[in-house]
Amino acid sequence: MAVMDYWGGHVVAGREVHRDRDEEFAASGPVARLISAAVAARRQFAEDMAAAEPAAPPRRPPLASTWAGPPPETQEHALLHILEELAQHHGQAQLTRDLHLPGAKTISARSRQSQSDWITAPAGRTTEPRRGSRDPAGRFFMIS
Numbered sequence: 001m002a003v004m005d006y007w008g009g010h011v012v013a014g015r016e017v018h019r020d021r022d023e024e025f026a027a028s029g030p031v032a033r034l035i036s037a038a039v040a041a042r043r044q045f046a047e048d049m050a051a052a053e054p055a056a057p058p059r060r061p062p063l064a065s066t067w068a069g070p071p072p073e074t075q076e077h078a079l080l081h082i083l084e085e086l087a088q089h090h091g092q093a094q095l096t097r098d099l100h101l102p103g104a105k106t107i108s109a110r111s112r113q114s115q116s117d118w119i120t121a122p123a124g125r126t127t128e129p130r131r132g133s134r135d136p137a138g139r140f141f142m143i144s
Contacts, residue, residue: 001041003085004048006066011078013048014059019066052079 002024010017054076061071062078072078 001038003082003089004041004045007062007078007082007085008045008048010060011058011062011072012075013051015048019063021066049079054079 002019006017006019009015010019052075054074056075058072058075058078072081
């Protein structure tokens with residue numbers, strides 16, 4: 001939600017937004033509070049987008065601590081950055097959710113299946129399972 005507030009509010013809409021990156025990654029609390037915060041963030045983002053002028057330059061440049069590349073030339077560029085970040089975080093949340101669902105297991109735990117079964121295919125083509133991820137030890141998780 002912070003990416004919407006900072007990039008949508010600070011960079012696009014020109015609101016004063018102070019970002020605490022450490023706090024963003026340490027946040028915790030009950031689900032109800034998260035849902036309330038998400039509703040408020042969505043409402044604020046809609047207001048910020050109503051003020052957007054895609055072809056215009058950003059109303060405030062991003063701080064160097066939040067952006068490693070050259071500053072966006074237009075508000076549209078900042079909006080695309082928001083979309084990119086939200087898509088990445090959405091995918092990460094889906095994988096995390098899937099790994100916690102009942103039935104998630106590693107390939108090495110599957111009965112009599114070699115890990116090489118999914119690595120090679122006819123004619124030397126490689127394939128991978130349609131859904132899955134790797135854990136920190138490098139084991140592949142298949143979501144069944």
